[in-house]
Amino acid sequence: MALQQTQVFLLFLLLSLLGLGLVQPSYGQDRMYQRFLRQHVDPDETGGNDGYCNLMMQRRKMTSHQCKHFNTFIHEDLWNIRSICTTNIQFQNGRMNCHEGVEMVTDCRETGSSRAPNCRYRAKASTTRMCVLSCFGHV
Template identity: 40%
Template sequence: MTPEKSLLLLSLLALLVLGLSQRSLAESQEEKFRRQHVDSDNKGETGKKYCNRMMPKRGMTKGKCKPVNTFVHESYQKIQDICHEASTPCANPNMHNCHKSSHPLRITKCRLTGGSKPGKCKYQGTKVKQQVTVACGGKPLKPIHLDPPK
């Protein structure tokens, strides 16, 4: 094999490895949903203390402060089961295949109240029980988006 062919082969191999590693590092929609919205371990912590701890812990203050986020305090299986409830329109026109929970779930709504730079994000949390709407995708169906509760 000529040196040029060897170099070409090594270059192609390096590109293949790089492409595969980037793909494996990318977060799937389901993984992002779980990171941003599922907190079944919450032991009753509420309010701004909870949101000011969880928002950075879950990566939602990197680069900018996420203005609103909702955490669902139920098992992932219970949230996934919503994908088999009756269909409902999605609040986000870019999302499809939404389903509304048939029963209220325990949630905490986090809303940005001050600071807009990473490290200075300040949140207020409201803990409530209410129905939630999720967009589902994949086979089997998995939650991939949570419509912000009203």
């Protein structure tokens, strides 16, 4: 249960970063948005296996200096991800500022026994509910 809550929080954080790219970005926001896309969006694949994680983590430059311990790839195109921002729901703070959607994802977790740049990962594919805290006025 704690692992699932951690994953939901990480997805919430990732999509909050995506929200930064939904406005006309400053240079810093644009860099964060581009990093988010590179590390987390893969609309052309369904993922789901260890080979996918091993390849994508290396291809997306998350194994160069050290093995990134955990990463989530979202298997939806950017427009589907952005469509989360069409409906407000109440968030934990009681305000109507959370936007929720269901997305297909692959979680890649480093095995703990590999060394960069030859990092090895275990994959877990799932359909996950995500919440974006703010879409920064994008509807």
